[in-house]
Amino acid sequence: MPTTARHWYYNQPPKGDIDAQTLVLRSEPVPALEDGEFLIRAVYMSLDATHRLWIGEWDIYMDRIPLGERMRGFLVGEVVESRHAGYQAGDRVVGLGTWSEYLVDDGSAFQKLPPLPGLPLADAFGVLTVAGPTALVGLMEIGKPKPGDTVVVTAAAGAVGMLVGQIAKIHGCRTIGVAGGREKCDWLKREMGYDEVVDYKNENVVERLKALAPGGVDVHFENVGGDVLDAGLTVMKDFGRVVICGLISTYNASGPVPGPYMFRNLIMRRLTVQGFVILDYLDRYPEFQQKLAGWMLEGRLKYRLHVVDGIENAVDALKLLYSGGNNGKVMVRIGPDPG
Template identity: 50%
Template sequence: MEAAKKIEPGSVTSARYWRLDRRPEVEIEDGCLSMQTMPIAPLAEGQVLMRAIYLSLDATNRLWMEDIEGMYMPPVALGTPMLGFLLAEVMDSRNPGFKPGQLAMGLGFWSDYMVTDGAGWTALDRPAGIPLPLAFGVLAIAGPTAWFGLLDVGRPKPGQTVVVSAAAGAAGSCAAQIARLKGCRVIGIAGGAEKCAWLKNEAGLDAVIDYKAENVEQALRRLAPEGIHVLYENVGGDILDASLTHMAQNGTVVVCGLISTYNGGIGAAGPKMFHNVIMKRLRIEGFVVLDYFARYAEAWAELIPWLQQGQLKFRLDIAEGLDHAVDALRSMYHSGNSGKLMVRIGAEP
């Protein structure tokens, strides 16, 4: 990709960004977000000017647009920029923690430029031998989500059966492969022959269930006759029910996401097989990767070597240009992406 042209400090006077104008009712309808322009003022003491390179699109973005009681973070306020995780280049800085020319990643705006005080951002050194979009795609959200969710929350043991729903997604594919690398027998659930073939042939899963072509509950009965020891759940709904039906005694359910409920389904009835929590003495625990931000280095210590050695396979689905961010995010809730969904906003330095 063409390298970024050098931009002199003070020459950036405005930024384009997506603004949240209306909360979604079901889908992210037209009119919920609009493209706007805001001025960029000279930096005050402690501030940093970032130039966005890649924007991570994540299932939870849809929840941030709603005003949901008890959310783990405040919703995006109406009339303000939409939030997301970004990889950016430091263009100018009056903050000792950031130097011009550095790469940084953190929670920012769906914008081509932004000013921040640096809170929630961390400098990122380019890992040797890993392309920049791959490094960001894995190390920012998907990899730590999978690593902490599976190992810190799920705690599987070698030889146990681990089931991952939405296994072809960004976090799901990482979690499934981490379980395999840790010596577990791994069953992935995904939709469509192409995704399932990739999980089997490239990611090396022991078995894959295509929920679009077969009955998940019956397939799990066949493939996990001794039960599921650890379930890494990303979907909810009928997929979750099928897995709860076949949990092993004293099994663990790691709730990473419930994407089937995100388009207007929050508050829907819970799983029909919830009584198995008692019958099978299950441990169920949800988690949010933001809680682990200070511990990211622990995950990176394994994720980076796995990427460098080709032991962790990862697919990127990159939309080109900030203008396409909304349409790209919409596609996620209809299984329209194959791998980690990102938007390339600016050129790599």
């Protein structure tokens, strides 16, 4: 058993970008378990755009992390010691924990990972914990595309975006992915099945979208905000639906952020624009995960994981999300993968 474990703490509110003082890594003794508790060895941690909101100034969709407490995140790990009747050493558990090498839970934050035969732990965790359900709910329940619809996805090469395009294709839609850089765009078309791609770093997004969807766009799936959202709103078809999944381009802002300049198109194009948070759908996870895992095992839902090794690199890994420097779903491997 370990005697000490490292944890990331929320140390100082960021002014804009996260810097070296925002989160700090500390080593602490591993506490002895009390009755009803178990000790988890963290294996993978999910890094998500929303982390920045948890340590920001905005009133968000859940409690923010109080200053001085451990950073929060989705983890998968294995139970290494238990004084809880429902858990034993070797159990794999997943939940919303803290950025920690080892952590203690009483079964309130973690639950057993459902058996997913055929799926490596990294893949199951990386796709099924946050990104997959988010993509599925956002597209199908909020966006509600019909077969034949044209669907635009921003941050299409991100953890959620790469899945949204494929789920849309599975449902008979035509897909246009917006991503930054030729390499990501080529990969989206070649590997992730996007019908068309727009490179927002090198192309005029409005003009390209107009050319690719001359009749307009039925469903827009937004992960970014800012200019790409404005471009998307500009080319919507009448009565289209806009899914607001994320606005990552605005999360590091230190002042007021203007909403989309094409907001008026909510009237002009009679749009429905709807935001959502995946945490509201936790009770439906079994249904979502079964569906997603099925597509993964059939080879119909591909993905790319961007795994960074070592808890000490978690903040650098997180920053990749805001710079777009990642290639796939960003995860930190905190300890050895039991396979």
